[in-house]
Amino acid sequence: MLTTSTTEVWEPYAEPIAGPVQLIDCGGLTFRATAEDSTARLVGEGIIELVLTSADGPVRAEWRLPCVDVTALWTPDTMAGKGIPAAWSAPKEVSLSRGAPIASLVGTGDVGRCTFAAAEVDVLAAGGVFEETGEFRFWVQAQGRLTLRVDVSGRHFARCLADLTAWWLADRGIGSVDIPATARKPAYSTWYSMHQAVTPEAVEEQARLGKELGLDLIIVDDGWMTPDRGRGYGHTGDWEPLSLPDTAAHVARVHDLGVEYMLWYAIPFIGKESTVWERFQPYALSRAESLDAMIVDPRCPAVRAYLADLLCRAVEEWGMDGLKIDFLDWFAREEAPPAGPEADCATVSEGVDKLLGEIRTRITAVRPTALVEFRQPYVSPGLWPHATMLRATDCPLSGLDNRQRTTDVRLAAGPIPVHADMLMWHPEEPAEQVACHLINVLFAVPQISVDLATLTPQQHQSLVFWLGIFRRYEQTLQQGAFEPARPDLGYPLIRAHDARVQIVARHAALPVSAAGAWDELLVANADTDPWVRLTDGSGSATVLVRDARGRSVWAGSIDLGVPGGAVFEVPRGGLAELSRDAVGRGFRRN
Incomplete structure (x- = not known):
């Protein structure tokens, strides 16, 4: 249960605004509302809706909570990082053409300690640690009206964010x-491959070669x-x-x-x-x-x-x-x-x-x-x-940045498909690294931006194989439940799932949970450590392991319930396809 401090220090490190001030207790939080009229109500378990209005001038909401067992402040602004800022950090101006009015204070285990969104497009917002008390303070300001949803339900932070983006849709009557x-x-993009050297002949040739790749x-x-x-x-x-x-x-x-x-x-x-x-x-x-x-x-x-x-x-x-x-x-x-x-x-x-x-x-x-x-x-x-x-904004050849940026955008994008920054690589790039570039953006839509006529046979094979995975599992990858882990570490493990398929991208030597009632489980390995450990599983599964070029390197059956977890080898840039159905669903060919 979240509680608020008894201290009456509310200095928000911001310019004061005029208007009546009211303290409102709701859902275990105390809000300081500066507005002519303000209301708060519970709209779900651990979910508070706050509405502030003023006939003329700005309104502001402030609240705080103990900064206990906190690991990151998530915002859609990838450039800002995911560290814990100080309360005196400069506020962010959010507008229609810059940013989104949403943030989440994330705790150990990827729990959403406090996640909020504003219905208004143009807001001024800040959050940070108040040094005098060790609390985390949020404040949000808008002109005339401010409608906030604040989620302290303690669910996975991505689930909290998904519900808030769904609220945005409903609030706007979009449906x-x-x-x-x-x-x-x-898709194919000409930017990194051609820059400004665009000609009809070059565009048509890359379109032709790209179509052959899908x-x-x-x-x-x-x-x-x-x-x-x-x-x-x-x-x-x-x-x-x-x-x-x-x-x-x-x-x-x-x-x-x-x-x-x-x-x-x-x-x-x-x-x-x-x-x-x-x-x-x-x-x-x-x-x-x-x-x-x-x-x-x-x-x-x-x-x-x-x-x-x-x-x-x-x-x-x-x-x-x-x-x-x-x-x-x-x-x-x-x-x-x-x-x-x-x-x-x-x-x-x-x-x-x-x-x-x-x-x-x-x-x-x-x-x-x-x-x-x-x-x-x-x-x-x-x-x-x-x-x-x-x-995602430009990050040429940086797989880490592309992974973080596509994930951040995806968490705030609601129903809109998220595209990766264009993928490029050196002509001598090995197939394994080409595969890792693609795995880094597995839960987004890839845009390829290299001269397709100069691909090595190995690069070509890797591209064909992984683009096939993007297309075959599009529904799960792009529209399934999305659960990235550890924003404080750059999302080293990301999962998407629907009723029967789970897909995991592994970017560090971390165990992968095999829990759940899946029919298919895919594990993409972008780490140099090839040993994948599946935990929390039960029963058995058939396994097909492919390398970065899509070639079969091992097939067999494993016991998911073995003490300590089932361990098998997946090469860097490779994919393990597990199926509970022994009749070949895990053994499909491209």
Whole structure:
């Protein structure tokens, strides 16, 4: 049972706000509410709903709990780390285009000590250890209204987060989100493999080779709109397909291969080299001098109309299947200046929402299964109606970062498929390491970004094998119950399961629980230690062990109930397939 300290020290290390102050006891916590009106009620076992309102001005909720047996503070901001901050740490500004209003204080055994989410998109939030008492203090602030769910049920932190993202859906009256099938399929991206050296011939060749591997989507990134290869953003803003002449015919040729096509846009930028640089000077929200560009103000109808027309052209005129919309977070990089006389939105978030809503409406009118990709850190639930996929932010060749980022996004993404940052590797990369790159993002959608024409036979075999696993077990991997372990250690063990299949990715020499009523249990080993120990099991199972290239290296039967656990060898980058059914379900071939 959680209890609160009797101390009356409530200093939140934040600027004070005006308004009546009320202390509210609910569910074993005491909340300090600064608002004209505030209520709290239990909406489930260990789940508290707090509502604060004020006719004019900000409202704030503060609460604290003993910081006992705590291991991590989880937030969707991977860059912030998972350590325990101090109460005087700077608060985080969360908005429609940056972050998500959700966090979890995690305890030993991955228990959610205190997990919360706000219904509002734009909030100011902080949490940290109050040194004087050893308590952990949270505070959240919003303008006019704040609705919080606080979960102290003591369940696995991922379960608490999943319930809060489901609450977001229900609170917004969304019910469900329609996701096109292609959004969950492995894809090819041109970014790391081509950077800005995009040509129709190169794109079509990678689309052809990717289709043979099971990549049904190609995403063409930066470079298509300029012959400049300097990797700056001075040439953004006109969005003419200068590197993809006869664009509609080019897209049709990719479609003839059976591959869908998405096109990248850095949506907020107008570059100095564009023809509209002077025209949009009055609409500058801020300047990005280092990028040779300005960020335009989405509060202005003229800005939204211009950007929507350009982005929608890709689908409406060229036949694209969707848009990769990048740099949304730059709309919220700096405090916005007062809205100009042409603005029709009170906030930047409102302008971004209107812009994205218009784009989504127009492209789905032409193509109902149109795809839209956003990227970490813009993972707000307020963006869910506009997105079909969320991608981890860039981390080239870093399997650890890709694992952490896809996991963090997945925990906050609700129904939206999560894509890994593009996978690349050195031409001499061994097949085992290629497999480990894929295992690191096993519970996300992989995007491949290497020259497929230069793959070694071993790399090719590994890619074929693991992409087959992604596709065959898509339902369990992406939509099963998701249980990552030890956020404080970078998620060394991750599990997903449904009614009959359990899949575990092992990134350290840790035992794997075989508990539960599964029919199939898959264990992917990305650690150098090949000895996998299964604990908590009962009965027997047939086992097929494959190496990183999908080749069978051992098959047999094991006793899951042996004292100390069943132990067998799975090579690095390999996969063990266990089945309780001896009639071959664990022995399926690719």
